[in-house]
Amino acid sequence: MATRGIVPRANGEGSIGTRKKHWGAGYFGTINTCVRQKAYAVGDIAYSDRLPSWARLECVKAGTTAATEPALFTQTSAGGILITDGSAVWIVDDLRDGTPVGAMRGSLYLPAGYIKANGATVQRADYPRLVALADRHNLWTDDTAANAGLFGRGDSSKTMVLPNWSDKMVQFATSAIGTSVSAGLPNITGYIIVRGVGDSGDGVLSGTEADGNGAFSVQKADFVNRVPFSTGTHNDFGSSYKFEASRSNPIYGRGETVQPPAIKLIPIIRY
Numbered sequence: 001m002a003t004r005g006i007v008p009r010a011n012g013e014g015s016i017g018t019r020k021k022h023w024g025a026g027y028f029g030t031i032n033t034c035v036r037q038k039a040y041a042v043g044d045i046a047y048s049d050r051l052p053s054w055a056r057l058e059c060v061k062a063g064t065t066a067a068t069e070p071a072l073f074t075q076t077s078a079g080g081i082l083i084t085d086g087s088a089v090w091i092v093d094d095l096r097d098g099t100p101v102g103a104m105r106g107s108l109y110l111p112a113g114y115i116k117a118n119g120a121t122v123q124r125a126d127y128p129r130l131v132a133l134a135d136r137h138n139l140w141t142d143d144t145a146a147n148a149g150l151f152g153r154g155d156s157s158k159t160m161v162l163p164n165w166s167d168k169m170v171q172f173a174t175s176a177i178g179t180s181v182s183a184g185l186p187n188i189t190g191y192i193i194v195r196g197v198g199d200s201g202d203g204v205l206s207g208t209e210a211d212g213n214g215a216f217s218v219q220k221a222d223f224v225n226r227v228p229f230s231t232g233t234h235n236d237f238g239s240s241y242k243f244e245a246s247r248s249n250p251i252y253g254r255g256e257t258v259q260p261p262a263i264k265l266i267p268i269i270r271y
Contacts, residue, residue: 039064040088042132050074056093060128063087080113080271082126091129099270102133104165106265117267119144119164121154127271131160139178149178165267185258186249190214192241215248216241 034046034057044059050073051057066086073083079094094113099105104117115127124131134140134151141147144161148168152161163178171181193211212218219242245252 034065034069034085034090036065036069037067037086046090048073051076051092054094054096055079056095057083057090058093058129059088060091061087061089063089078112089128097270101129101270104163104267104269107268108265110266110268114268114270115162117163117165117269119148119152119162119166121152121159121161124154124158124160127160130269130271134160141178146180147178148180163269168267186251188215188245188248188252190216190243190248192216212241215243215245217244217247218242 032044032046034048039062040046040059041062042059046057046059048057048069050069055076060082064086065088070083070085072081076083076092079092079097081092083090083092097111097113107114110116115122130151139150140153141150142153144150144152144164148164150163154160168180191213193213219240
């Protein structure tokens with residue numbers, strides 16, 4: 001007599017119930033199991049007891065599944081794998097990673113299901129969800145140098161160019177999203193004024209004034225000796241000027257370097 005709620009053991013099996021009974025009529029009976037010879041559309045989700053417990057399938061190419069399960073169902077050990085099943089194509093997702101497709105981040109290593117965002121040219125067929133993402137959100141560009149954060153069109157058919165985030169920092173903005181921003185600092189400006197004063201009428205300069213503007217300032221001005229204009233001779237006089245960029249823009253002088261301390265990570269994008 002079978003106990004209520006327990007699937008009876010089949011002859012020759014070492015566990016309770018057959019695989020078919022356990023999966024189809026047991027606890028998992030309500031989830032979308034991958035059915036043989038069934039039509040699936042792009043974006044459809046399915047599961048299989050042949051896959052690891054952390055894995056699910058997402059259809060990335062519409063089609064009809066084959067009569068038998070692909071061998072890769074039992075050979076899958078990581079996410080991001082494309083599996084051809086009849087005329088349909090699945091990608092294996094690792095449910096332990098909730099990162100959305102197309103999301104960028106830095107990493108010390110390259111996890112399964114991610115690709116480096118390094119500006120490489122790749123085959124569109126290998127990354128169908130990134131192609132769909134770029135189509136859906138208009139993330140294509142014909143100028144990858146000026147728009148390094150977007151996807152290059154490649155040959156517009158079989159290939160595409162990945163975003164290139166290598167050696168770049170992130171700048172949050174509300175417009176011109178994905179465009180490249182060149183390194184730069186504010187301009188340093190200023191000028192020096194030296195002028196003579198107090199002409200006594202004999203063509204001799206009785207004194208000199210000096211002033212600085214912007215990044216320049218007068219540190220010391222010494223114009224004690226008179227300069228006779230009429231004879232063409234002159235006595236030595238001197239002054240010293242100080243250059244200080246912070247006088248032009250306070251951004252200067254706040255640190256010892258333009259490059260702050262940093263840790264290098266691999267820029268990766270989930271596909």
